[in-house]
Amino acid sequence: MLDQREQYWLDLLKPEYNILNFVKSSCGYKHTNNTLAKMRGKRPNFSPSKEHRAAIAFAAKHRENNQAFKEAISKRVGFTVYVYDVLGNLINTYNSILRLKKAYSITMHHKTLYKQIAAGTLFNGHRFSLTPLNFSSLNSPILKLDNPNKARIISCINTLNSHLSKDLKSLTSAALYIKEIEGKSDRATIRNYINSGKLYKNKWLINESIYKKI
Numbered sequence: 378m379l380d381q382r383e384q385y386w387l388d389l390l391k392p393e394y395n396i397l398n399f400v401k402s403s404c405g406y407k408h409t410n411n412t413l414a415k416m417r418g419k420r421p422n423f424s425p426s427k428e429h430r431a432a433i434a435f436a437a438k439h440r441e442n443n444q445a446f447k448e449a450i451s452k453r454v455g456f457t458v459y460v461y462d463v464l465g466n467l468i469n470t471y472n473s474i475l476r477l478k479k480a481y482s483i484t485m486h487h488k489t490l491y492k493q494i495a496a497g498t499l500f501n502g503h504r505f506s507l508t509p510l511n512f513s514s515l516n517s518p519i520l521k522l523d524n525p526n527k528a529r530i531i532s533c534i535n536t537l538n539s540h541l542s543k544d545l546k547s548l549t550s551a552a553l554y555i556k557e558i559e560g561k562s563d564r565a566t567i568r569n570y571i572n573s574g575k576l577y578k579n580k581w582l583i584n585e586s587i588y589k590k591i
Contacts, residue, residue, distance in 0.1 A: 459506045
């Protein structure tokens with residue numbers, strides 16, 4: 378039915394640049410042995426000289442693309458990455474994952490970064506997304522606490538392994554948890570990293586939040 382539908386649109390639209398007016402399928406057609414032999418052989422009308430091949434190789438090796446050309450390529454084949462703060466406000470967009478990595482000095486492989494973005498991992502207090510997000514999808518689940526006086530939570534977010542991220546109820550427990558994984562940590566050091574946007578040991582984002590009962 379593909380041929381029938383193609384013919385329908387050809388008749389309806391009458392495209393100016395279409396060479397053929399009637400659909401012709403090559404399905405089932407077999408080339409002759411003579412034609413196949415010609416396809417396997419060298420192109421008779423093109424034989425680049427040694428100098429020509431050397432010039433092509435040199436141009437490919439030393440090609441320099443200006444910024445305008447790179448921007449055009451990014452718009453054509455790239456995709457937008459959205460950056461939100463912890464409150465759900467859109468603060469920036471990047472037209473490729475490589476530009477995002479450069480802006481945030483992220484050294485992990487882009488495939489790993491894709492997985493971290495999909496898992497909702499925070500990076501330096503920011504959340505990345507490959508699609509626009511609404512406010513409700515950005516908020517982490519609110520913890521139900523029995524005692525409102527102990528509603529302060531220390532979030533230890535591992536930017537390399539989201540499975541290690543954990544919310545703790547005190548600075549001491551947060552320091553002990555990271556020490557258990559990293560082998561070294563203390564309250565004073567962790568306190569210096571709280572809500573600073575800096576990564577402890579280049580992997581831990583430490584945030585302090587106050588959650589209300591719901």
